[in-house]
Amino acid sequence: MANLVISERCNLACSYCFASDYLDGHHGDIARHSSPFIDLETFENWLDFLDRSNIDEIRLIGGEPSLHPHFQEILHRAMRRGKHILVFTHGLLSEGALASLEALPLDQVTVLVNMNASRHLHGPSPKENARRRETLLRLGGRVQLGFTICQPDFSLDYLLPLILETGCQKSVRLGIAQPVLGGRNQYLHPKQYINAGRRLVGWAERAGREGVWLEFDCGFVRCMFSETDLERLRQAGAGIAYRCNPILDIGLNEKALHCFPLAGTFHTELKLTLTAGELRAILVEKVRPYRLAGIYKECTICRYKQSGECMGGCLAATIRRFQPAKININIYGGEND
Amino acid sequence: MISDIFAVPIIDKYLIYAPLHSLATLVDRRGAISLRRAILEADYCPPATIEALLSTLRSPGSAAPQPRIGPINDPYFLGLIPTRLCNLSCLYCDFAGSRQPGSIMKLTTAQEAIEAYFQLARQSDLQEVEVHFFGGEPFFAENVVHFAVAYAESRAQELGLRVRFEATSNGVYNPERCRWIADYFDTIVLSLDGPEDIQEGQRPAKNGRKTAQTVIRNARILSEGPVELVIRSCVTQATVNRLPEIASWIASEFIPSTVCFEALTPSILSKKAGLYPPDPWDFARNFILASDILEEAGIETALSTVVLHNLRTSFCPVGQDALIISPDGSIDACYLMQDDWKRAGLDMHLGWLKDGKFQIDPKAVRRVRNNSVYDKPLCTACLCHYHCAGGCHINHSVAHSGGAYDSLCLQTRLITIASLLKRLGQDSLMHTWLDDRRALEISAWQSTDLLTSRGFFE
Amino acid sequence: MKNKTYICSAGVEWVKNSDGILVVQGKKSQSYLLTGLESALWSWMNLSYSFPRLVSMLAELEGISRPAAGRRLRQILEDWRGKGILEEREIIHG
Numbered sequence: 001m002a003n004l005v006i007s008e009r010c011n012l013a014c015s016y017c018f019a020s021d022y023l024d025g026h027h028g029d030i031a032r033h034s035s036p037f038i039d040l041e042t043f044e045n046w047l048d049f050l051d052r053s054n055i056d057e058i059r060l061i062g063g064e065p066s067l068h069p070h071f072q073e074i075l076h077r078a079m080r081r082g083k084h085i086l087v088f089t090h091g092l093l094s095e096g097a098l099a100s101l102e103a104l105p106l107d108q109v110t111v112l113v114n115m116n117a118s119r120h121l122h123g124p125s126p127k128e129n130a131r132r133r134e135t136l137l138r139l140g141g142r143v144q145l146g147f148t149i150c151q152p153d154f155s156l157d158y159l160l161p162l163i164l165e166t167g168c169q170k171s172v173r174l175g176i177a178q179p180v181l182g183g184r185n186q187y188l189h190p191k192q193y194i195n196a197g198r199r200l201v202g203w204a205e206r207a208g209r210e211g212v213w214l215e216f217d218c219g220f221v222r223c224m225f226s227e228t229d230l231e232r233l234r235q236a237g238a239g240i241a242y243r244c245n246p247i248l249d250i251g252l253n254e255k256a257l258h259c260f261p262l263a264g265t266f267h268t269e270l271k272l273t274l275t276a277g278e279l280r281a282i283l284v285e286k287v288r289p290y291r292l293a294g295i296y297k298e299c300t301i302c303r304y305k306q307s308g309e310c311m312g313g314c315l316a317a318t319i320r321r322f323q324p325a326k327i328n329i330n331i332y333g334g335e336n337d
Numbered sequence: 338m339i340s341d342i343f344a345v346p347i348i349d350k351y352l353i354y355a356p357l358h359s360l361a362t363l364v365d366r367r368g369a370i371s372l373r374r375a376i377l378e379a380d381y382c383p384p385a386t387i388e389a390l391l392s393t394l395r396s397p398g399s400a401a402p403q404p405r406i407g408p409i410n411d412p413y414f415l416g417l418i419p420t421r422l423c424n425l426s427c428l429y430c431d432f433a434g435s436r437q438p439g440s441i442m443k444l445t446t447a448q449e450a451i452e453a454y455f456q457l458a459r460q461s462d463l464q465e466v467e468v469h470f471f472g473g474e475p476f477f478a479e480n481v482v483h484f485a486v487a488y489a490e491s492r493a494q495e496l497g498l499r500v501r502f503e504a505t506s507n508g509v510y511n512p513e514r515c516r517w518i519a520d521y522f523d524t525i526v527l528s529l530d531g532p533e534d535i536q537e538g539q540r541p542a543k544n545g546r547k548t549a550q551t552v553i554r555n556a557r558i559l560s561e562g563p564v565e566l567v568i569r570s571c572v573t574q575a576t577v578n579r580l581p582e583i584a585s586w587i588a589s590e591f592i593p594s595t596v597c598f599e600a601l602t603p604s605i606l607s608k609k610a611g612l613y614p615p616d617p618w619d620f621a622r623n624f625i626l627a628s629d630i631l632e633e634a635g636i637e638t639a640l641s642t643v644v645l646h647n648l649r650t651s652f653c654p655v656g657q658d659a660l661i662i663s664p665d666g667s668i669d670a671c672y673l674m675q676d677d678w679k680r681a682g683l684d685m686h687l688g689w690l691k692d693g694k695f696q697i698d699p700k701a702v703r704r705v706r707n708n709s710v711y712d713k714p715l716c717t718a719c720l721c722h723y724h725c726a727g728g729c730h731i732n733h734s735v736a737h738s739g740g741a742y743d744s745l746c747l748q749t750r751l752i753t754i755a756s757l758l759k760r761l762g763q764d765s766l767m768h769t770w771l772d773d774r775r776a777l778e779i780s781a782w783q784s785t786d787l788l789t790s791r792g793f794f795e
Numbered sequence: 796m797k798n799k800t801y802i803c804s805a806g807v808e809w810v811k812n813s814d815g816i817l818v819v820q821g822k823k824s825q826s827y828l829l830t831g832l833e834s835a836l837w838s839w840m841n842l843s844y845s846f847p848r849l850v851s852m853l854a855e856l857e858g859i860s861r862p863a864a865g866r867r868l869r870q871i872l873e874d875w876r877g878k879g880i881l882e883e884r885e886i887i888h889g
Binding site for chain 1: 797798799800801802803807808809810811812813814817818819820821824825826828837840841843845846849869872880881886
């Protein structure tokens with residue numbers, strides 16, 4: 001799979017955004033290019049690349065992808081390839097963008113709406129929530145709700161009535177806000193995972209009773225749940241996973257990124273003559289030695305990590321634990337012999 | 338007969354607490370009277386409303402905790418005091434001034450103590466060992482700590498033991514050292530009384546240097562690192578009403594697992610500095626308000642005398658066979674200074690580290706173990722009997738008869754009750770009770786909490 | 796014997812885990828796990844302990860003489876140099 005960055009613009013300012021440093025061009029060795037939106041010719045080249053890579057899903061990301069001035073045309077070109085389209089959006093869409101998505105068949109598009117995206121430091125305003133609800137009502141079953149856990153005292157309570165009212169998909173994709181390596185975004189510290197785990201189990205059970213289930217995006221770890229809570233989650237139908245195997249991000253600057261949190265450090269030239277699998281292999285090799293560790297010091301002796309059941313948490317959070325070696329030892333001849 | 342059932346009036350109800358049955362519940366007055374009669378009168382027919390409760394109380398509970406017996410074969414932990422020296426002059430600290438000896442533990446002493454402890458652990462088939470560092474400020478003799486940790490880690494790996502490291506620290510060191518602590522220690526208890534104005538006011542460095550920013554920076558480093566950060570905040574009369582503010586600040590700036598708010602223990606130094614312990618009623622109220630704030634952020638709040646899951650005969654490592662090694666090789670049960678024990682009429686000395694071995698006097702062990710809650714008349718009928726266990730043996734006098742509670746007792750009782758109410762989901766009742774001074778006094782001043790005491794409802 | 800300095804090679808990073816110290820050379824995609832004595836020395840070196848101080852602590856740690864500790868320490872430094880974790884430079888006094 002591959003995520004295509006079709007827009008580097010976003011009109012919100014989520015405190016936890018792990019793309020903002022990349023989009024603001026703060027990573028010195030990734031030069032900014034001329035336009036924040038992909039041109040249609042390059043987009044076609046990317047679609048050819050997906051075809052060669054045998055990828056049957058087109059994943060559109062940003063920034064905010066719906067801000068692309070030719071968003072409708074982008075969607076048409078993607079549709080023409082006969083692939084499923086996945087759009088990651090904050091859900092506060094212009095009428096044009098909304099109408100474009102509305103026109104797509106239910107079974108060919110999924111719109112993943114990030115429900116706690118916001119301009120405001122403390123989360124979505126009532127106005128933002130109202131606009132988002134409008135998106136959900138219009139797009140219905142095309143929508144899957146997403147939520148990013150960025151602080152320990154989060155609440156998912158408002159999502160369940162929204163799902164039941166608006167007819168969107170009966171699943172919530174949960175993510176954990178991860179740190180950008182060298183960046184300044186808000187994120188959930190691994191020390192706060194256990195509390196987060198406890199919080200979401202209760203909601204998962206309530207949601208499960210309504211036929212709504214949780215899906216875990218990357219970064220969750222096994223040890224954030226007790227055995228009892230894991231069983232409760234299973235009973236509630238949660239899609240439990242402890243992944244960190246990010247999908248390739250294809251950027252406008254002709255780079256393929258391991259993932260946004262590691263955009264400044266782990267990237268490679270986007271050679272469209274290679275397949276997505278080959279590009280991914282290059283990036284996997286670059287990060288391989290760091291994978292031995294995890295987000296906790298105990299990860300290296302954890303049987304779940306050793307067996308591969310758990311990846312040990314987000315790689316960016318793992319790499320953040322590393323520090324540069326500062327050895328400088330002077331030995332004067334004959335010293336201590 | 339069912340025993341150790343405590344009952345405390347909470348406005349128009351009674352909190353029933355049976356720690357040996359892990360039970361807490363609320364009943365009305367009639368229910369409490371019925372319960373008492375059911376326990377005391379063989380032919381009493383209890384109402385249906387308390388049958389389930391009675392059934393639980395009649396089932397076997399845990400055995401009451403007892404002092405240890407026999408030789409020391411499972412020490413609570415090995416304590417190392419690398420030095421009594423400190424780089425601060427906290428206004429309330431008894432380690433300050435000219436009292437502390439200036440010696441620093443030799444590396445060989447640390448090594449021998451660790452080796453002797455690990456051999457004891459192996460003989461007893463223990464899998465886990467703990468090494469705690471105390472002071473003064475333990476990191477003031479940092480190379481002793483660096484060495485001891487390296488030695489303990491290496492030996493533990495060779496011997497197949499899992500070793501944990503813990504230290505109580507003032508947090509005044511450079512970022513590199515702090516990062517090392519964050520990486521190598523499992524738990525750090527960091528003394529941080531509050532935001533800069535409080536910290537600077539109460540905990541200046543020697544020569545009056547400012548250190549608050551250093552401690553705050555290091556608290557952030559410890560928050561980021563893998564170490565479990567426990568923040569210990571000393572509360573005075575001047576700061577007690579700021580506890581909610583302190584809690585909000587801590588929750589927004591750091592990631593501790595727990596915040597311990599401890600009322601100032603008065604001393605000559607603290608009085609000289611114009612610092613006084615907080616009013617216990619104010620302390621209890623503000624403690625609970627602070628804990629509500631911290632709970633939202635997933636942070637626990639603790640008072641050392643209110644650790645409800647830990648039923649014990651002694652509040653502290655004394656009596657639990659902790660072996661605390663001083664720089665001169667003395668093995669003691671308590672990390673406070675010898676002068677303090679003497680003042681309290683106690684002897685906490687256990688023996689000496691000699692020729693690489695613990696030479697411990699069995700009579701001393703028995704003497705120390707006898708410092709238990711069962712010898713404290715004040716605690717006999719108190720609902721905090723099994724978790725407070727009378728508090729600090731040195732600093733808290735419990736020679737009075739039941740009901741003659743002092744400030745430490747009052748705040749412990751109030752916070753225990755509030756914690757139990759919270760556990761029962763009775764937050765609203767708890768807050769109503771906390772706002773009612775008269776109701777608090779009735780609860781806290783009850784001279785006996787034992788439901789089966791003579792004249793309980795009179 | 797010449798005066799020399801051992802410094803870290805560019806791009807060497809490390810992290811303390813439960814099983815030891817993981818040293819990574821990102822650019823070469825290489826990693827090393829340091830345990831026991833090497834782990835202790837690595838952490839002391841990153842705290843800027845001087846060579847004589849390291850020898851002293853190593854002697855106590857291993858229960859060996861100071862000369863033996865000095866030789867052992869040099870051996871470890873050379874071993875790390877051989878792995879590319881450290882580089883050796885001559886100390887030039889002006």
